[in-house]
Each structure stands twice: as C-alpha cells, then as structure tokens.
Amino acid sequence: MEVVVDNLETLNIMRNYFYLFSLCFRYPTNEVYEILDTNIDNLKNVCCNHLTLPPIDELQSLYISLFVNNNGFLPVIPYLSCYLDNNYVLYGKSHFEIKKIFNELGICLKEEVKEPEDHIYLILEALGFCLENYINSSKKRYIDLFHKLYRDILLKVFPNFLKAVEYYGKNSFYYFVTKGLKEFLYNIPTKDSGGFYEVK
C-alpha cells in the first residue's frame, strides 16, 4: 500500500479541518468555544448551512449528555477502541494499537490531558498533527502514520459512532458536525481527483 501525497495547499486545509473537527469533539471550554465561534462559517462550509453554535452553557451540557453521561443502551462512546474491540471497556487491545501509532509519531499526551488516547478528539488532532509534521518536514512516515490512523482506526469505527450520534443527538450541533465530519472523511480527495493520496 503506497501513499502518494499531493500539494501543500490541500494538506494545509486538511490539517486545519482536522484540528477544527478535533475541537468540535472536545469538551467546549471557553477557549475551545471561542475558536468554534470564530470558525463557525468554516464549519458550515463542510457541515451544513443550518449549523448553529448554541450558547456555551447549552453546548457544554449537550456535550456531557452525549459523550460523558451516556444514556441508554447505545451510548455515544467517544472512545474509539470500544467500537474496535466491540467491548464496553476502555484501554483494550485497540487502545494500545493507537498508543503505538502515537509512539511512532514520537508524541504522547501532555500531563494535563486526562482522556485516553482513543478519544475521537485526540485521534482527529493526531491526524492534523501528522499532516502538520509532513508539511514541515516532508517525511513520508508522517503520511504513513496518518494513513494508519485514518483508514485503520477512524474509518473503521465511524459508522457506529455516527449511528450513535444520529440516534441520541438528532438535529443537535453534534449531529450536524458529525455528518459534516462524515462527508469530510469519506471524501478526502484522492490523487485521481487531483487530490491528496491514493491507495495502490
């Protein structure tokens, strides 16, 4: 499997979107909320024009009710290894696979980050990090690792994650953002369309 990398402009845009989506799935502190607010039009571009950012208090409690206080039998678990391992416990086998990729990237979580590595916002941020480092260093391994996280982790679990958000967060901010993320992820341009990479 070979990854072919396209131009810098595309990479920059993708990096920024990965970072922006990462912030969308992160607990909306004041700082996070501010960035989302500034970039709401950018989000509308990839999500939908109906997307609105609720007031911060509302968004915080919505975030908790969807991703922290998981309701019912099909909760929106933001930890991707739960979907990959088909298990209801954290720090399973896939979590270590993800940690291994982070190790290969030469990164680890800052002490103040209290989430496990497989939280969707950290995966999205790591994808942005891969691209950023590729942009800065042109080292192919960053694109290889991007590919592992993107194809082997995120795309594998995304349908289930999306299903849960659709069920529990219907017509909420997170619903539109997750739909937007879906479009973004599934349509990352390939080389054929003059874009980013292709798989051989």
Add this chain to the structure above:
Amino acid sequence: MKLSRRKFLKVGGIGATSACLLGSLGSFKIAHSKSPTYMGKKKEYIASNCGMCVNKCGIIAEVIDGRLHKINPNPKHIKSRGMLCAKGNAGATIPYSPERLKRPLLRVGQRGEGKWKEISWDEAFKIFAENLAKIKEKYKNRSAVAFASTEGLQEEFFYYIVNAYGSLNTVRHPTLCLSTNIQGWSSVFGVYPDADLMNAEYIIMLGSDRAASFITPDSVDFIKNRPKGQKLIYLDPRFTPTAAKADKWYPIKPRTDSAFILALMHVIIKEDLYDKEFVEKYTVGFEELKEYVKDKTPEWAEEKTEIPAKDIYEIAREFAKHAPRSVVYPGRRSSFYVNEVYFRRACACLVAICGCWDVEGGVVPKSSIKLNTHVPTFPFFELAEQRVDKSAAASIKKVVPDSVMCPLVGTGLPEDSCSFLSEKDGSWIAFREAILNDEPYPVRGFVCFKQNPMQSVPNQKKTLDMLKKMEFICVIDIQMSDTAWFADLVLPHTTYLESWDPAHNIGGIWPIVVFRQPVIKPLFDAKPMFEIAKGVIHEMLKIPSLWDDTDKEGLEEFKRSVVQEVLDKPIEEYIKKQLSIYPGAFERIKKEGCFYLTDKGQYGKTRKPGFRFKTATGKIELYSERYAKMGLDPLPIYCEGNMPKEGQYRFIVGRVAWHTHSSTQNIPYLWEIQKENYVWINTDEAKKLGIKEGDYVIIKSNAGEQKVRAHVTDKIRQDCVYYENGYNRLSPQMSLVYKKGASEAVVLEDYLDTISGSVAMHETMVTIEKVK
C-alpha cells in the same frame, strides 16, 4: 455529497495558510522516550485489596503494560483464604468503564434533568467550600449540612471535611444493614463477635444467606467445612443457595425467629443441657432468663414459627451436644423487624448459656492489631446543634406506627427516641424523617460520599423529597449513582485500583492489617478522598466566616495536626506512620497484600482471670442492666408482630453473590449474570392470581409500586414475595439497569427499630396484581 478536490478547496474556506487553530490547546507533546505499547511486553503482579464489597479480600493485580489485565486472588491473604468472588474478578473492568465519572460536574439544568458542565478541581473545591459557608451563615448552625458516607478505607478523610466544618449530622450505612445485630450481641457480650465457621460442628443460621449474599471468608470456611461433617440448620422464608447446602431448611414464618430461639433455650435449660460452669462464672441474669423461657415451649414455638416442635427439641439437644463448637451465626443479614434487637439478644443468650463463647468452633470476640493511629485535632465550634435524629421525637413517632408495633404493650421498644444511636452512624430513617419535618431545625445541605440513599434507604419518595429540600447537594462517587443524578456538584472518586488507601485493621479471629496501593495510574481526572479533603479544606481556610465561632488556638492546632501533618504530605507517609510499630510491615503489605502477627486463631482472651466484659456489670448479660435503666425490657422478649392480611404478602429482601447492594449492577460482566430482577411468588399463590412465569405484575405497598416480571417458584413461602436489590435505576448513566426491573427502595416502607435506629426491612406488606 461528494467533495471533489476543487470543491474541497472551495468549501475549505478555512484557508490553507491560516495559523494553527489549536494554539496552546494542543494535546500532545514530544515523547522523550517510547512508552510501552505492545500488549504483553511488560507484566507486573501487584498485591492490593479488593474494594467491591466491605470484605477487602486479598488480590494480585496482573498488569500488562500499565493496563490492568486481570485480578487474581492472593493466596497469602489469610483472611480471604485465597478466594476471589465474581465481583472481585469483575472489578478489573471498573476503571475502564466508559460510564464512570471522569471530571467534576456542576449542574446547569434542573435537578435530575441531566444537564451538567465540566469544571476544574479548583473550581469544584471553591464551590464546595463556599456552599458550606453560605449554609452556615444562613442558618447559624453547622449541623444544617448533613454528611452521609459508607464504609471504606478513604472514609476517614471524608470525616476530615465533616469535622473541619463541624456538623454533627453524619449518617452511615449500619442502620440500613446490621446495626440491630451489633446492638443485640453487644448488649449481651459487650462486643459484636465473629463465628468460627472453620471449626464449628453445629451451626444455626437464620436468614444469613452465607452461600450467596456477600461471599466472605465465612462463606469459604462454611463451604470448605461442610463436607467434614459440620451440621447446618438454616431458617429462611426462601430456599436460598445456603438452604440448598443445609442439613435442614425450615421456611420459618417471618417475624417469629425469636420464638424459635427462645424455645431452644427452654429445652436446653429444662433438660439441664446448658453449661453450668460457664453460666456461673461469666454471666448474670440466668435465673431471670430461665423464668422468662419457662413457658416458651417447642409446642408454643411451633404455633408461631410453623416449625414442628419435635424438630425444635432435636435441634436444641444437638446444639447443646456439640457445644462449645456450636454457633448461632451472628454474621450478615440486614435488620428485618422492628423488634429485631431482642431477637439478636436471644441468639447471643443461647450461645452464652451453652458456653460457646471465645473458644475454637464457637462465637469469638474479634481481635485486632494495634496501629499507630494519627489523632487529628479539629476545632470546637459554637454553632453546631445536636444531631437531628437524637432529639426529633415527633418525627421518630411517625416511623413507628401502631400498625407495625401492635400490640404496643410489652414490645419493650421506645416510641419517641432511639435508645442507642451511634454517634457517627445515626439512624437513616429517623434522620431523614427529621429533615423532612424540619425538626428540630432545618437541614439544607447534603454531602454524600459513595452512599446511594436513593436506592438503599426504604421509601425512595421520601429520600427524593429530602433531597428537594436541600440548597446544596454534593455527591462524591465513582459512578453517576441515582443520588448523584440529583446532585448539584458531582465529584469523581478514583477506583480502589488507582490510589493509595490508608492502613486498616481488619479485626476478627485471624486479625490482619491491609492497605491499598495503586495497581494502575489514575485514569481521567478522578481523585481519592485524601486529595479531595485536602482541596476542600484548603478552600475552607480561605473563607474567614467559616472559622469565626471557634478559638484561634484550636484553629491553629487543626492546621498543624490535620493540614500540615497529614494532608500536605504524601499519603504514603501517613500509612508508614500507621504501621511504624511494626518494622517492615509497610514493605510486607506492599509485596504480599497483608500483614499479621500470627496465622493462628485468637481465642480465649475474655476467659482469662480478671477480664471485664464491656457491659454494665462487667459480665455477660443475659439480663441487661443497661436496658433496664433505659426503660427497655432487660430480657430477650418475644412479641407478636404485624402479619399480612388477606390478599397481602410480606415483602422480604435478600442479596445475591454477584452484587454489592446497589453499587455493582452497571458492571457488564455482572449484569450478564442477571439483566433484570424478577419478583419471586409462590406457585400456589401465582395460580390463584392467574400469574405465569415471566408475566408482568404490579407490586404495591403504602410506599410505592413497581412493575416487574414474575418468577413463579416453590422456593418461597406462600405469604412472602421477594426480589433483588439494585434495579430500576433513576440515573440514565447506570445505563444497563436504567428503568430495568424493580427497585426495592420504592416499595419498602420505612419502619424503624427504635433501640438501634435501624430500618426494619421485613415489615412491608404488598399486594400483587397481574398487568392486564
């Protein structure tokens, strides 16, 4: 929608050249060394102690690359006998539950609406301390904040907050559990003892379902020793796993247990089978007891209990024959009846007259290993009124209605006070009733540590009403319990696998000392109570109004002995100091999980010359001087109780081996065993009511009603129904059992044993109706 590259760029208005969006919010840093990532590379085995129930069994955690892989029993742990139950095994998944509490949460919607925001620990400590100050200022009474907690190794640090604040209103779990047991046995022997099931030859158990319920060392000894010829007589309205292992099972008529024990004493005394030497040497009140049981014949008891008189004769003779290796099991069973203390006293008296005390195979006072306990000094506050459940006479009267106490004459029970309230434990039922009635003063703050009164205290509606009265509710727990769901501030506690817990002396026939060490690093942003107490107390110290009714010297001493000496130092130092009497003990527990001075059972210390029992007379009191002085009946009297009327059933409670009260139902491995509870109903009764296995029924009491599926069975008496605790949860975050099955707390009525202050769990009558 397909995004072509052109479109991608077009919609990508975010721009190719915009600066990195994250700024300082980036979550990653450069790793200077590679952390372990491959499963199976680095294996560690770490000794600690289980926290899934109260027993603190020994565990060896198998940790692979920092991830807890499995929990094994600890073969060197003499108390747990190398055993680990289903709950202990399932504990390995608790830290990794996606539903555990992860960060401090502050309520932003209505109570119970589930709207929260995450806050930092600094904010949480500040909110906590400010609310304590606000209530103190408003009501001019520190006892206007109530503190509830349950047994656990970190509980002593919760009491650091309680005592630093100065409220006298604390309430713990015993009055929902075994306080009648403690009170009854202590009134005879001065202490609450253990049973030596490892060496006993003859055992009588009344409702303590030792083969299920909590699996304890007693359970292991009992299972191991049964094949050696130990005889077991088991009485329970249900055919439980213990009944299945018994030599004889009697489905005794509820509320008549005392009659059975009194009749045994009648036979043993009448036939001269008691231990005269022991009675003479160690007891007082034998003649009074003898006189009292004179007419309590097996024939009299047969009428009450429905146990054949000839069997009672046989059991009495066998019990005396095997003495002193005979046991009336004093262990776990919650408190069933409003006059339960007298029943417990009767059990203790039977043991005493047969001399089955403080000998191998008998009932034995607990021994302990002395620790170098830190003695903290807390300020004395002027604005702290007496506890509410001590002086709320009118409220107490409300929870002992005539219908249950009837006939009141001769019950020996006080009607407007609780005779022996433990200073720390209080009485949950009297406590709640007093708060609901604002008697004798308003209580408007509630801080709850790892207790879940919404599920554990009978009459859930009243608990909810109590919570509604509060101006501030803070719950500290590892999961969003039903009580946490109604809180204003929820603080996530670490699991027992992630933090140090102080040393604890586990008393018993084989006393040991344990502590816990973290087997994995704490996940998310949870903190142990030690850290929480430190944070809250430091914030409290910043608020001058919290210290204006105490003297300066006392405050300074508190700062020195509590804040500087304990909280501002690592907890390991505290533990090392606790164990400083025994060089090498800290290292030994760290390596092997427990410390003990000898592995031999400790017998006979109360039989030594000059020993004084902790009773008024210094002897074993068959006739209680203290009770006489308090206006209670000094003898273990029997009185008729409330019985189900036509169309009613007695609702009885029980426990299963795979759950601890209401705390473990949301653990997937345990949930797999039983996904919802069923109400047990006798086959003949079910037939009368047209109920078939699996039918939905409505079970209804004066407290509330629940819809639940029926389990039609011969394993329960016709006049009783039963289901397990812990189902039909109100907290959506207990997702596996949210609105599944039926809750005990909704249906149970809140009756009180007024001697110990304990709830009476088997006094509720219900009706059952098939759902059409």
